Amino acid sequence: MEDTLANIKRGERCxxxxxxxxxIPLKLLEMGCLPGNYVELVQVAPxxxxxxxxxxxxxxxxxxxxxxxxxxxx
Amino acid sequence: MSKQINVALIGNPNxxxxxxxxxxxxxxxxxxxxxxxxxxxxxxxxxxxxxxxxHIIDLPGTYSLNASSLDENVVIxxxxxxxxxxxxDIAVVVSDVENxxxxxxxxxxxxxxxxxxxxxxxxxxxxxxxxxxxxLEYLEKHLKTKIALVSTRKNQGIERLKSLIANxxxxxxxxxxxxxxxxxxxxxxxxxxxxxxxxxxxWLVITQDVNFGKTDRNExxxxxxxxxxxxxxxxxLQQKETIKRYQFINDVLKNGQTIDVAHAKDLRMxxxxxxxxxxxGYVIFFIILLTIFQAIYDWSSIPMDFIDTTFASLSExxxxxxxxxxxxxxLAEGIIPGLGGIVIFIPQIAFLFLFIxxxxxxxxxxxxVFLMDRIMRRFGLSGKSIVPLISGTACAIPAxxxxxxxxxxxxxxxxxxxxxxxTCSARLPVYLIIISLVIPxxxxxxxxxxxxxxxxxxxxxxxxxxxxxxxxxRVLKIKSKAFFVVEMPNYKLPLLKNVAITVLEKTKSxxxxxxxxxxxxxxxxxxxxSFGPGDNFKNAEEITTxxxxxxxxxxxxxxxxxxxxxxxxxxxxxxxxAIEPAIRPLGYDWKIGIAIVSSFAAREVFxxxxxxxxxxxxxxxxxxxxxMAGEVNPVLGGPLFTFASGISLLLFYAFAMQCxxxxxxxxxxxxxxxxxxxxxxxxxxxxxxxxxxxxxxLK
Numbered sequence: 001m002e003d004t005l006a007n008i009k010r011g012e013r014c015x016x017x018x019x020x021x022x023x024i025p026l027k028l029l030e031m032g033c034l035p036g037n038y039v040e041l042v043q044v045a046p047x048x049x050x051x052x053x054x055x056x057x058x059x060x061x062x063x064x065x066x067x068x069x070x071x072x073x074x
Numbered sequence: 075m076s077k078q079i080n081v082a083l084i085g086n087p088n089x090x091x092x093x094x095x096x097x098x099x100x101x102x103x104x105x106x107x108x109x110x111x112x113x114x115x116x117x118x119x120x121x122x123x124x125x126x127x128x129h130i131i132d133l134p135g136t137y138s139l140n141a142s143s144l145d146e147n148v149v150i151x152x153x154x155x156x157x158x159x160x161x162x163d164i165a166v167v168v169s170d171v172e173n174x175x176x177x178x179x180x181x182x183x184x185x186x187x188x189x190x191x192x193x194x195x196x197x198x199x200x201x202x203x204x205x206x207x208x209x210l211e212y213l214e215k216h217l218k219t220k221i222a223l224v225s226t227r228k229n230q231g232i233e234r235l236k237s238l239i240a241n242x243x244x245x246x247x248x249x250x251x252x253x254x255x256x257x258x259x260x261x262x263x264x265x266x267x268x269x270x271x272x273x274x275x276x277w278l279v280i281t282q283d284v285n286f287g288k289t290d291r292n293e294x295x296x297x298x299x300x301x302x303x304x305x306x307x308x309x310x311l312q313q314k315e316t317i318k319r320y321q322f323i324n325d326v327l328k329n330g331q332t333i334d335v336a337h338a339k340d341l342r343m344x345x346x347x348x349x350x351x352x353x354x355g356y357v358i359f360f361i362i363l364l365t366i367f368q369a370i371y372d373w374s375s376i377p378m379d380f381i382d383t384t385f386a387s388l389s390e391x392x393x394x395x396x397x398x399x400x401x402x403x404x405l406a407e408g409i410i411p412g413l414g415g416i417v418i419f420i421p422q423i424a425f426l427f428l429f430i431x432x433x434x435x436x437x438x439x440x441x442x443v444f445l446m447d448r449i450m451r452r453f454g455l456s457g458k459s460i461v462p463l464i465s466g467t468a469c470a471i472p473a474x475x476x477x478x479x480x481x482x483x484x485x486x487x488x489x490x491x492x493x494x495x496x497t498c499s500a501r502l503p504v505y506l507i508i509i510s511l512v513i514p515x516x517x518x519x520x521x522x523x524x525x526x527x528x529x530x531x532x533x534x535x536x537x538x539x540x541x542x543x544x545x546x547x548r549v550l551k552i553k554s555k556a557f558f559v560v561e562m563p564n565y566k567l568p569l570l571k572n573v574a575i576t577v578l579e580k581t582k583s584x585x586x587x588x589x590x591x592x593x594x595x596x597x598x599x600x601x602x603x604s605f606g607p608g609d610n611f612k613n614a615e616e617i618t619t620x621x622x623x624x625x626x627x628x629x630x631x632x633x634x635x636x637x638x639x640x641x642x643x644x645x646x647x648x649x650x651x652a653i654e655p656a657i658r659p660l661g662y663d664w665k666i667g668i669a670i671v672s673s674f675a676a677r678e679v680f681x682x683x684x685x686x687x688x689x690x691x692x693x694x695x696x697x698x699x700x701x702m703a704g705e706v707n708p709v710l711g712g713p714l715f716t717f718a719s720g721i722s723l724l725l726f727y728a729f730a731m732q733c734x735x736x737x738x739x740x741x742x743x744x745x746x747x748x749x750x751x752x753x754x755x756x757x758x759x760x761x762x763x764x765x766x767x768x769x770x771x772l773k
Contacts, residue, residue: 021313022306025481025557029316030138032176042343043350043444050447050457052350052562058176059342059562061444061457066557 005039005051005070013040014072016055023069032056039072079128080160081120081239084149084184085168086177087135088437088563090196093226094168095132096571098236105579114475115148122240131160137176139183140312141282144478150282153187154275164242166235168194171201171208172564174331178217178323179316182250185218186274190245192220192238199225205337213330218246227569251322253277256314260303281308342564346441355445362438364529366429372525374421378506381421382699385414404600408686412596415503415682416589422506423499424581426468431576433464435568443560453540454547456480456558459489463539466496467532468580470736474743484552488543490743491753494736495539495729497532500678504727505531507681511703512720534728591676591734599646599672599686606644614640646687660726660762661719661769663707673732680727718772722765729761 008014016037019029033039037056044051049064085091095103099118116132133152134145141147152158153165165184169177174195184191193213201207214221220238224231253273254261265273303311348354389410396402433439439461447457458480466473473493480486497505505528513527521529610617618636627635641647649671650664657667669683688701705714731737737750744750 019313021309025142025559026140026309026312026316027137027142028557028559029313030140030176030179031559031561032320034313034317034320043346044352045350045445045448046352047448050444050558050560052346052444056175058173059564061440061447061558061560061562063447063558066559 001074003072003074005053005067005072006048006064008039008041008072008074010041010044012074013038014074015039016070017073018071020069024066028060028062028066031060032058033070039070077126079122079126079239079242080163081128081130082152082160082162082165083130083132083168084165084180085135085194086137086170086173086180088561089135089168089170089173089177090226091135091168092132093569093572094166094194094196094224094232094235095130096575097224097226097229097232098128098130101575105583120236120239122236124240126240128236128239129160131162136180138180139278139282142481147282150278153184153189154278162189164239164245165189165191166194166239167191168196171195171197171206172204175320175323175327178327179319181217182319182322183274185248185250186253188247188249188272190242190247192222192235192242192245193217194222194224194231194235196224196226198223198230199228205334207332207334209330213326216326216330218248218250220245249274251315251318253315256318257311260311281312345565346562349438349441350444355441359442359445362433369425369429372522374425375506377421378418381414381418385410385417389414400604403604404597407604408597408600409593411685412593412600412682413589415596415678415685416585416593418681419499419503419678420581420585422502423468423585424577426499427577427580428573430465430468431573432568435566435572437563437565439464440560440562444562447558450540453543454485454488455492455540455543456482456485456489458558458560459485462489462493463496463536466493466498466539469498469500470494470496470733471739472580474736474739477743481557484547484550487552487744487749488546488550490740491546491749492539492543494731494733494753494757495535495542497535497728498677498733500676500733501531501727503678504673504680505724507699507702508715508720508724510699511715512717531724531728534725538729591679595672595675595679596682596686599668599683602646602649603641603644603687606640606647608643611640611643614643641687659769660765661716661722661773663705663714665705666714666723670726670732673727675732675734677727677732716773718769721772722769725768726761726765729757729764731757731761 016035016039018035032055040054042052042054050061051067052061083091083095098120103118105114105116118130120128120130122128133149136146136149139150141150167181167184181193210221222231222235222238264276268276389406393406442460443457446460450457450459462473462476465476470493474490477486477489509524509527513524516523615636618639622635646668650668653667654664665687669680672683673680702715707714731754740750741747
């Protein structure tokens with residue numbers, strides 16, 4: 001099922017299918033946020049924002065508004 | 075003279091790059107700035123086998139050569155400028171064994187610049203724990219380099235790294251990827267236009283917005299005009315390039331690295347479940363802050379009292395040992411109390427930097443960024459603002475420099491503007507001495523009233539910072555695109571050596587930097603207090619003796635009267651009198667007025683100034699604190715430092731912008747005098763009004 005990364009639940013693990021490169025900083029791509037890599041939601045702050053993710057072994061936090069531009073497959 | 079080898083140490087943040095630097099250079103290092111900008115430049119010297127020396131530069135941590143901050147620009151500017159005197163003969167890329175895949179991205183970029191490169195795989199001691207094994211021979215062959223497997227914690231691999239650096243001429247300089255495979259037409263065309271240039275270098279010149287110095291400037295301008303593609307097209311190419319690099323890395327690691335997941339232990343997840351928890355995370359953060367303040371207050375009071383009394387007796391001793399005269403008086407009443415006013419800060423500053431560097435080194439600071447982002451955003455700040463705001467408790471100058479990690483200009487500007495509200499270590503001595511004078515001792519649920527007052531002052535500073543941020547966010551009309559990416563590094567036990575070096579370096583630079591100003595000011599103040607114009611100063615003795623002729627005064631009391639008469643009619647006394655009407659409604663006398671005025675150079679001057687003013691005109695050995703307690707209010711009678719005037723003074727120092735160095739840094743970071751002038755006027759006016767209200771209500 002296709003969805004955006006903003007909607008995944010804690011502990012859930014998905015595959016990135018597409019990133020909108022215009023809305024996503026290059027730095028995030030370079031840290032491994034690329035189609036085909038897995039992503040897991042480790043922890044969320046209150047209001048589901050920011051999101052603490054494990055992308056392809058890299059642990060990082062991004063804001064929900066950025067996560068909306070990343071498509072995933074469950 | 076043997077030739078020095080220029081070594082550039084490059085790596086992602088959180089790879090232990092600084093530990094490698096410390097292991098190579100020990101205390102043979104110096105910290106400076108890159109010319110014209112305030113990016114910290116760390117250099118050191120390392121002795122290699124056979125008498126060869128290596129000059130090592132620890133470049134700012136960066137995730138890639140596609141720079142997104144001023145600090146990262148430094149890295150690419152150096153690597154692209156062959157004429158720079160620091161241009162590396164060899165690049166040492168430091169990677170973390172647990173994040174090898176991501177760390178190798180930067181490695182492939184540097185390889186493509188045809189710079190001889192050694193790969194350091196750091197934190198080798200974590201391999202067993204994480205179930206990682208490496209086929210070094212295979213990796214060296216396919217990454218076309220030599221590898222040093224290093225553990226700075228266990229001091230392994232450093233010798234091998236040194237010998238690899240010494241033999242840098244043997245390293246291969248072949249590429250990792252071929253750019254033309256990404257877009258044949260575009261890159262072939264580029265290469266044909268500039269056949270003598272490296273294609274990856276050309277590509278960086280096109281995509282990066284940095285200074286390349288004067289060298290081959292014309293050619294670079296010509297390249298820059300080669301932007302035949304739109305911004306989005308270029309970005310799409312960069313994405314393709316990144317994917318290409320990861321393909322290369324994945325292919326190499328598939329055979330060169332095995333990770334036994336069943337063997338891997340993941341302590342991080344267990345810790346983070348609590349540390350970053352939606353409720354407990356905040357509780358823990360608050361407890362940590364509380365502990366720090368209680369500790370700083372209790373632990374540093376012992377060495378501080380010791381320093382205070384030592385300098386008082388040293389001054390007394392000098393006065394007794396040397397023949398009386400102008401020089402003795404300068405030494406005993408100007409220089410020694412002035413120096414005492416610097417040395418007294420050392421314990422607190424050292425403790426503060428100790429806590430901050432432990433929080434940074436352990437990886438906890440990133441968790442705070444995560445926890446606070448949403449809350450800070452309401453005030454127009456970013457979660458990343460929390461690092462400058464916490465560092466601001468040490469000193470606003472490094473704190474303002476730390477704002478460079480904030481990618482969004484508006485969030486960064488607001489952070490810079492509000493950081494000076496945070497209680498810095500220079501305010502601490504002022505707070506400590508006034509608190510101990512006007513706040514009673516005694517405890518409330520185990521915490522001292524005095525410690526609680528201090529905590530409250532820190533909270534007031536923080537509150538002022540966030541509320542002004544909130545207003546600025548509404549007022550400032552700046553549009554800038556926001557993005558927020560924070561790496562959450564693994565938890566690490568801080569290395570004692572790293573922490574010790576940080577504490578030593580920062581304390582040293584504070585003492586010498588601020589020390590110069592304080593010392594110079596105390597000599598000037600001594601001069602102004604020891605001399606005066608007119609007969610009133612010259613004939614102080616006669617006038618005073620006549621005035622008190624019909625009162626029965628002991629000779630000591632008479633001497634004191636004479637001294638205070640002299641002080642009143644000295645240059646400083648006259649100046650102080652002139653400004654007294656402005657500060658009297660705040661509950662201060664002219665001596666405090668002088669201390670406040672000189673504090674505009676730097677706040678920490680306050681205690682030193684009072685020490686100098688009180689020393690001049692008193693013969694008895696005494697501590698600064700006792701002298702202050704003995705001061706009498708000229709209008710109301712009774713002690714000068716009451717609860718009301720004390721609180722008023724505390725609040726004035728909490729809000730006023732009294733630090734020339736901070737103003738200079740703000741100017742440098744915002745490229746305009748507009749912002750520092752705004753800070754100075756608004757903050758100081760606000761401080762005056764609040765102190766006025768406080769005194770009038772409490773008196």
